[in-house]
Amino acid sequence: MTRKTTVGLLGLGSRSTVFYLEKLNALYQELNKGYSTFPCLVLNIDFNSINPYLPDKTSDLLHNLKPVIKDLESLAIDHLVVPNLTLHETLEHITMPTRIIHPVTLCIERLHFYKKNKVTLIGSQYTMNANYLFKAFEKEQITVERPTLKDQNVIDALRKKVYNSQETEGDLLGFRRLLETYKANSTVIICCTELSVINSEPNNAQSIDMALLQIEQAISLKT
Structure with a gap:
C-alpha cells in the first residue's frame, strides 16, 4: 500500500498560523464538501525563539x-508550509528533511503563466527593500518595483497592526485602495503573511498573494 503524501504546517505567529489553517480547511471543504477538513500535521513552535532574529x-x-529540523525528521513530513516569507531565506541555508512549498518559486511560476514581467512588492519594510526577492525575480527577467517611501511606511505600520489584531475598517479600505493604485501599472505581489490575512482578492494576473499560492499548492497535493 502506497503511503499518502503528508503535508505539514509550521506554526509560528498565532494569527498567521490560524489564518493558514482556516484557509486550508475552507478551500479543502469547498472541494470535497461534507465535513471535510484539510489533513495535515502542525508543528507548533515557540515563535519567540525565532521572531527576535528575523x-x-x-x-x-x-x-x-x-530542534525544529529534528522534529521534522521524526514526523516524516513530505511537504512543509512555512507561514513566514523571510524565514524561507534562512531555510535555504539548511539541508531540510522535507520539501518546502516555496512561495517565491510558486510566484515566479505564476508570473510566467500570466506572462507578466513587472511586479510591485507589497510586504514588510525589510522585504520591500532587501535583495532576496529582487535577485530571485530579476534572475527570471522580472522587473521589481517598490511602493513610494510614504506608502512603504503605511504598509509596514499596517502589517504591525494586523499582527497585533488592531487593524480598523478604515485600514482595510485604505489597503484596498493602495493595491488598486499599484495594480494599474504592474502585478502586485503580496509578500507578507499579515497582509495576506487582510487581503480579500483571489490570485489573478494583477494581484498575487504568496500565502495563497502556498495554500493552493498544499491543497493540490491532497486532492
Missing part, C-alpha cells in the same frame, strides 16, 4: 531552528 540574523536563526 529577518536577517541568520546564524541565530540557524541555531534556534536545529
Whole structure:
C-alpha cells in the first residue's frame, strides 16, 4: 500500500498560523464538501525563539531552528508550509528533511503563466527593500518595483497592526485602495503573511498573494 503524501504546517505567529489553517480547511471543504477538513500535521513552535532574529540574523536563526529540523525528521513530513516569507531565506541555508512549498518559486511560476514581467512588492519594510526577492525575480527577467517611501511606511505600520489584531475598517479600505493604485501599472505581489490575512482578492494576473499560492499548492497535493 502506497503511503499518502503528508503535508505539514509550521506554526509560528498565532494569527498567521490560524489564518493558514482556516484557509486550508475552507478551500479543502469547498472541494470535497461534507465535513471535510484539510489533513495535515502542525508543528507548533515557540515563535519567540525565532521572531527576535528575523529577518536577517541568520546564524541565530540557524541555531534556534536545529530542534525544529529534528522534529521534522521524526514526523516524516513530505511537504512543509512555512507561514513566514523571510524565514524561507534562512531555510535555504539548511539541508531540510522535507520539501518546502516555496512561495517565491510558486510566484515566479505564476508570473510566467500570466506572462507578466513587472511586479510591485507589497510586504514588510525589510522585504520591500532587501535583495532576496529582487535577485530571485530579476534572475527570471522580472522587473521589481517598490511602493513610494510614504506608502512603504503605511504598509509596514499596517502589517504591525494586523499582527497585533488592531487593524480598523478604515485600514482595510485604505489597503484596498493602495493595491488598486499599484495594480494599474504592474502585478502586485503580496509578500507578507499579515497582509495576506487582510487581503480579500483571489490570485489573478494583477494581484498575487504568496500565502495563497502556498495554500493552493498544499491543497493540490491532497486532492
